[in-house]
Amino acid sequence: MDLRATRVVISSRDALEKKVNHVSFTEPHRISVFHVGLVEAAAAGSEGWAGRARSMPRLRRDSPAYLTPPPSPNHEMLSSFCFCRSATRRFSYPSAARMAAVSTASEAKEPQQPPPVLFGHYSGLMAQLGLCSNLTAQFDLSHHISNYQPDCSFIGFLGTHSTMTYFSSKTLYAVWALLRPYGTAWPMLKSYITVAKRLDKFKTTIFTQMSMLAVKHGAINLGQGFPNFDGPDFVKEAAIQAIRDGKNQYARGCGVPDLNSAIVDRFHKDTGLHIDPEKEVTVTSGCTEAIAAAMLGLINPGDEVILFAPFYDSYEATLSMADAKIKAITLRPPDFAVSVDELKSAVSKNTRAILINTPHNPTGKMFTRAELEQIASLCIENDVLVFADEVYDKLAFEAEHISIASLPGMYERTVTMNSLGKTFSLTGWKIGWAIAPPHLTWGLRQAHSFLTFSTSTPMQWAASVALRAPDTYYEELKRDYLAKKAILVEGLKAAGFIVYPSSGTYFVMVDHTPFGCENDIDFCEYLIKEVGVVAIPTSVFYLNPEEGKNLVRFTFCKDEETLRAAVERMKERLHKS
Amino acid sequence: MEAKLSKASRALNASPIQEISHLAQRCGAINLAEGFPDFPAPPHVKHAAVAAIAADLNQYRHVQGICDLLAVKMKQNHVLDFDPLTDFVICCGQSEAFAATILATIDQGDEVLIFDPAYETYESCIILAGGIPVYVPLDPPYWTLNVDKFMRSFTGRTKAVVLNSYSPHNPTGKVFSKEELEVIAAACCQMDCLAITDEVYEYITFDTHKHLSIASLPMMKERTIITSSLSKTFSVTGWRIGWACAPTAIASAIRNIHIKVTDSAPAPFQEAALAALQSPPEYFSSLKADYVAKRNFLIKMLSEVGFQVHNKPQGSVFIFAELPKTCLLSDIDFVKELIEKAGVAAVPGRGFFHGDCNDQTQQSRYVRFAFCKSNDTLSAADQKMRSCVGK
Numbered sequence: 001m002d003l004r005a006t007r008v009v010i011s012s013r014d015a016l017e018k019k020v021n022h023v024s025f026t027e028p029h030r031i032s033v034f035h036v037g038l039v040e041a042a043a044a045g046s047e048g049w050a051g052r053a054r055s056m057p058r059l060r061r062d063s064p065a066y067l068t069p070p071p072s073p074n075h076e077m078l079s080s081f082c083f084c085r086s087a088t089r090r091f092s093y094p095s096a097a098r099m100a101a102v103s104t105a106s107e108a109k110e111p112q113q114p115p116p117v118l119f120g121h122y123s124g125l126m127a128q129l130g131l132c133s134n135l136t137a138q139f140d141l142s143h144h145i146s147n148y149q150p151d152c153s154f155i156g157f158l159g160t161h162s163t164m165t166y167f168s169s170k171t172l173y174a175v176w177a178l179l180r181p182y183g184t185a186w187p188m189l190k191s192y193i194t195v196a197k198r199l200d201k202f203k204t205t206i207f208t209q210m211s212m213l214a215v216k217h218g219a220i221n222l223g224q225g226f227p228n229f230d231g232p233d234f235v236k237e238a239a240i241q242a243i244r245d246g247k248n249q250y251a252r253g254c255g256v257p258d259l260n261s262a263i264v265d266r267f268h269k270d271t272g273l274h275i276d277p278e279k280e281v282t283v284t285s286g287c288t289e290a291i292a293a294a295m296l297g298l299i300n301p302g303d304e305v306i307l308f309a310p311f312y313d314s315y316e317a318t319l320s321m322a323d324a325k326i327k328a329i330t331l332r333p334p335d336f337a338v339s340v341d342e343l344k345s346a347v348s349k350n351t352r353a354i355l356i357n358t359p360h361n362p363t364g365k366m367f368t369r370a371e372l373e374q375i376a377s378l379c380i381e382n383d384v385l386v387f388a389d390e391v392y393d394k395l396a397f398e399a400e401h402i403s404i405a406s407l408p409g410m411y412e413r414t415v416t417m418n419s420l421g422k423t424f425s426l427t428g429w430k431i432g433w434a435i436a437p438p439h440l441t442w443g444l445r446q447a448h449s450f451l452t453f454s455t456s457t458p459m460q461w462a463a464s465v466a467l468r469a470p471d472t473y474y475e476e477l478k479r480d481y482l483a484k485k486a487i488l489v490e491g492l493k494a495a496g497f498i499v500y501p502s503s504g505t506y507f508v509m510v511d512h513t514p515f516g517c518e519n520d521i522d523f524c525e526y527l528i529k530e531v532g533v534v535a536i537p538t539s540v541f542y543l544n545p546e547e548g549k550n551l552v553r554f555t556f557c558k559d560e561e562t563l564r565a566a567v568e569r570m571k572e573r574l575h576k577s
Numbered sequence: 578m579e580a581k582l583s584k585a586s587r588a589l590n591a592s593p594i595q596e597i598s599h600l601a602q603r604c605g606a607i608n609l610a611e612g613f614p615d616f617p618a619p620p621h622v623k624h625a626a627v628a629a630i631a632a633d634l635n636q637y638r639h640v641q642g643i644c645d646l647l648a649v650k651m652k653q654n655h656v657l658d659f660d661p662l663t664d665f666v667i668c669c670g671q672s673e674a675f676a677a678t679i680l681a682t683i684d685q686g687d688e689v690l691i692f693d694p695a696y697e698t699y700e701s702c703i704i705l706a707g708g709i710p711v712y713v714p715l716d717p718p719y720w721t722l723n724v725d726k727f728m729r730s731f732t733g734r735t736k737a738v739v740l741n742s743y744s745p746h747n748p749t750g751k752v753f754s755k756e757e758l759e760v761i762a763a764a765c766c767q768m769d770c771l772a773i774t775d776e777v778y779e780y781i782t783f784d785t786h787k788h789l790s791i792a793s794l795p796m797m798k799e800r801t802i803i804t805s806s807l808s809k810t811f812s813v814t815g816w817r818i819g820w821a822c823a824p825t826a827i828a829s830a831i832r833n834i835h836i837k838v839t840d841s842a843p844a845p846f847q848e849a850a851l852a853a854l855q856s857p858p859e860y861f862s863s864l865k866a867d868y869v870a871k872r873n874f875l876i877k878m879l880s881e882v883g884f885q886v887h888n889k890p891q892g893s894v895f896i897f898a899e900l901p902k903t904c905l906l907s908d909i910d911f912v913k914e915l916i917e918k919a920g921v922a923a924v925p926g927r928g929f930f931h932g933d934c935n936d937q938t939q940q941s942r943y944v945r946f947a948f949c950k951s952n953d954t955l956s957a958a959d960q961k962m963r964s965c966v967g968k
Contacts, residue, residue, distance in 0.1 A: 230633035239845070240627045248623070249613045250814045285669040285817065285839040292838045296705055301685075317837045321680060323707075428636045428844025430669065430817075450702040453672035456843045457815025458626075 223534035239462035255283030287432035297447035303352035310541030364502020398503035491567025601922030625852035629845035671819035681830035687736035694929035696746035718887035744775035750890020894949035919965035
């Protein structure tokens, strides 16, 4: 194998500057750097790095080095080391002068040979590590470093930039093993293997990426799923009162008793089920934590968990924290119905749980009674748990929300999760809860007790007031959202999108292909830059991103003026191709 | 259905402290068991929270200002340079910061050293991440670092050392001296391990002791993760605002985990944190002075009723006192009696010891008292203790 064909850079500039004296050199100037990981950045060559991540051949998802797109192009380290086909990127290496000043302080463990330059087709390296298939991006970096020292030795140091590129220990070891004969600095490599393997599947959230672009272009943000209006006064006042009353110390780990009973009352009203507030309700920092606690407390490494794609992006990452194996059943337009046959074939004796989200983010689908009954019978037959994420249950417009826990035989195997944030437009308060039978609650509480230990006390008091809101609150909430939805849906149709019906949540999925973009990410970037509106590309919500490339998600949890403005921009500036 | 629980969660047990708390509540006992204050939070901080709620700062947010202020404090207090944009992760309390740190750094089979005595939270967290907690006993009566035992606890699998000097998970109030920290630091560097610190009591240190973070020792900044929170400094343990501070790469990993575990710390309290962190120096000095007085009061009281207080705590709000020589009861029985007869609750010390590292009988001779209570509460406890104990 000709390592001259490979170039691997893994570093942070800080690390380079501080650590470089740990490496032994035979002569000054003999430095090169490794870079594993900007495969995804490189090949697409387009400006938007989110675009790169999607429009180019990906590493296999099961590869040990699942690499992620680089952070903002402004990130200092990345602009130093990022290489890509686009001529707009510049390389800058640590200056030759600085390198020249490096001493040969450290003892080499093995005799140093003059190492070759590594640059060029690092895809070759990746292929040889067996880390990716079908990677077609090839590029030659020699022209970039021809200005620098052609003969270099190695600093095999690995780091990550401030967001998101992680390398499994296996990858690092493999890279090191390849380079060892050429005299890399193993101790330095080892120092940087500090992040856990469970982060292999973590990536920059698409929301952050889109938000940054949105701010840059002054676009109207219909991407992020939280309101730009605030919660009701009576709830905020309850929180203020609680703070003034001194309710500022640790709450009981499983929740303030008053809130637990309010949750029980509300659940009874919604489902008819009677549950025990002490033993069957756990208050968490948002539904996000309820999901994390359920997974960590109830899933063993290697268990299979079935998800419905598209799914909220944190499910996959959290399941990988629990070391679960994920199987996804795709919900397809136009009605995103559950394919029972697919589901039946996915369930195996290793299936531990099925995760359902209804009303569903991002499609707006609501699971029908028939679908839930099918799922229920499969679960009972195969002794499978259900994790039900029902945060949008009060935003059920076109259909009745049904909690799967209320179906016969299901309560004993279901964890029902919900939160305050969406219903009361107070997403930043982080009040959520999980309802489950005692034996499942126990596992969940174990995880919760070390994840956050207890939940924000004053907000819990306010939440108990909120949950006792009269029916009129919920009716008004629905009315308001229906009006907003009408503005958005009509506007999207008029602008030329293919709009799929959304029965619940405050999201609408549309097909963007009438506008001629290759995929959802390209379309979203175009929408931000040329039209001034933000939507979320949905390919991130699938295990196989290809399945989502025609679809994007809009939200209508914004005030009417904002929605109208966004709609106008789209009607004016979007052109069908 | 029990089979549906994960193996990891089944390995964990219910907390003995909770049981005592329930008993204490039932008997209406004065609570010197739990480590949170019964006096109000400072007004300027509460006002800031109220104002934030009223100003509609109630949606998901990340308040960068907190990181900026923390970076300044790191520089002021420890002469450490951290980048506010990349090196801090705001979490739901130090609890979440610690959990996220463990999940971000500990893989299956990694060993983590914990100094004993210590509360069980660290252990649970490590086990759930697939790691192996390894306890390193400190030597009574002063809970000094036993260098030999410490060095022998390291193996090829050791990934991190947890330092809980300024933490409620350290019942003894012992703070590592500079020399001890240097030993620990040298070992971390030599064995290429991380140091994870829990510094929630960083402003509650006594005598001439200045809070020294191991990260400020040579070569340690790049391998130390500092976790802390608002809770104890500002008497708002229920607000859940904490943070992890680490070198960029590790902070990034922690942030990733945090985003999946809770995504954001409560928004209005993040805003209030800005006001809190900008409190004038007088706030911190009077906080210290108040706690010193409380500590001394409680030590006097305990000594005069017969407890052996070998180690005057140099930090945190707990006194780990050994039962009077004449008392033949075990720690649990003593505490139960104390609740029932004297109406004062404390925590039996055995729950803080692990393995057979210390003498078993030794382990059941300690009781932990908290002094983060109002002066009225402490006086009332004093009266009750004197009338019932040491007769």
